[in-house]
Amino acid sequence: MEIGTVGIALLLTFLAGISTGAGGLIIYFIKKPKTVYLSLALGFAGGVMIYISFMKLLPEALEEAGEGIGILAFFLGIILLGVVDYIIPEKESYDLSAITKGDKEKETKLLSTSKLTAYAIAGHNFPEGMITFFTVLVDIRLGALIAIAVAIHNIPEGIAVAVPYYYATGDKFKAFLHSLVAGVAEPIGALVAFLILWNFLTPPLIVTMLAFVAGIMVYISFDELLPLAHDYDSSHSAILGIVLGMLVMAFTFLIL
Numbered sequence: 001m002e003i004g005t006v007g008i009a010l011l012l013t014f015l016a017g018i019s020t021g022a023g024g025l026i027i028y029f030i031k032k033p034k035t036v037y038l039s040l041a042l043g044f045a046g047g048v049m050i051y052i053s054f055m056k057l058l059p060e061a062l063e064e065a066g067e068g069i070g071i072l073a074f075f076l077g078i079i080l081l082g083v084v085d086y087i088i089p090e091k092e093s094y095d096l097s098a099i100t101k102g103d104k105e106k107e108t109k110l111l112s113t114s115k116l117t118a119y120a121i122a123g124h125n126f127p128e129g130m131i132t133f134f135t136v137l138v139d140i141r142l143g144a145l146i147a148i149a150v151a152i153h154n155i156p157e158g159i160a161v162a163v164p165y166y167y168a169t170g171d172k173f174k175a176f177l178h179s180l181v182a183g184v185a186e187p188i189g190a191l192v193a194f195l196i197l198w199n200f201l202t203p204p205l206i207v208t209m210l211a212f213v214a215g216i217m218v219y220i221s222f223d224e225l226l227p228l229a230h231d232y233d234s235s236h237s238a239i240l241g242i243v244l245g246m247l248v249m250a251f252t253f254l255i256l
Contacts, residue, residue, distance in 0.1 A: 009136035010190055012147040013129050017186030019151035020121065023158020024179025027166040038156060039233035043241020044248075045152040046225035051246040052146060053214035053221075056253070057135070061211035065204060070211040077215020080127060085223065088123035111168035118161045118178055122185035125154070129189025131216055134209040137201070145252065146217075149245075153225060154183055 062070040132150060136143030158179035166175035197205075229238035 005137060005140065006194060008140060009133045009143065010187060010194065012136055012143055013132040013190040014187035016132055016147040016150040016154065017125060017129065017183040018180055019154040020158035020161070020183030021176060021180035022151075023155040023160075024162035024176040026159050027162045027172050027175050035232040036235075036237045039229045039237040040241040040244075041152050042156065042225050042229035042232065043238040044245040045149045045241075046221040046229065047242035047245020047247075048145065048149040048249055049153075049217040049221045049225070049245075050242070051249040052142065052149075053217045055249075056142060057210040057214040057217075060138075061207055061214070064207040065211065069208055073208050073211035074215040074218075077212040077217075078219045079215075080212075081216050081219040081223070084123060084127055085219075088119070111165060115165075115178075118182040121157045121161065121182045125157075125183060125186040126189035126192075127216060128220065129186035129191075130193050130209075131213050133190035133193055134206065134213050137206050138210060145249065150186075153220065154186075156228065157182065 058070065058074060061073065065073070128150060132143055132147045135146050161182050162175040162179040165178050166172055169175070226238065226242070229241060232238075
């Protein structure tokens with residue numbers, strides 16, 4: 001395994017993680033965003049992850065590692081995220097219209113909510129950091145596409161941290177900083193995986209990890225991205241985003 005590839009994997013994971021800061025930037029443009037765009041973006045990210053999982057990662061793992069091991073790794077990925085979700089439930093609120101300034105009691109609760117949300121996001125992002133890292137080790141192009149999908153997924157999480165913090169304190173910079181720090185757990189997760197597994201990262205193990213990563217992404221898509229996309233807009237924008245995400249991935253793999 002080349003050190004350069006590991007470096008690229010860590011870099012892409014870092015960039016995907018700090019994209020929570022992009023969501024945090026919304027407090028500098030605090031007017032309520034059109035939720036249909038957020039619905040489309042989340043649906044798009046879900047479509048990308050689902051397509052890559054079932055059309056690329058899982059088939060390759062089943063072929064190279066064997067069906068038994070591949071299927072086991074796939075469901076272990078789902079179980080891992082389910083356990084994390086149970087231990088650290090994400091209580092996120094992206095409804096900007098429900099947040100108002102001037103009520104001290106509400107501001108105190110908002111500050112607490114922002115901090116708890118940041119902790120929850122950090123807990124969820126830790127295993128998510130493995131997604132980009134392990135995929136880049138196998139295929140840099142595919143890993144880059146996953147990094148983009150993860151980054152899109154992280155933007156609303158940054159909103160969930162920054163907006164209540166800003167309304168509670170009035171400090172835009174600290175609100176942005178908190179949203180940025182919440183995503184740092186993602187590259188830390190990749191770094192920990194690298195340090196622990198460095199001596200064990202053989203080609204067969206990396207291929208098996210593709211199925212594990214597929215399980216993680218399927219869980220994220222069906223448990224977080226798609227329900228949230230529908231919550232933002234109950235019309236057809238979520239399914240449109242999903243289909244567009246899948247189409248973009250299909251054409252990308254055809255032409256590249």
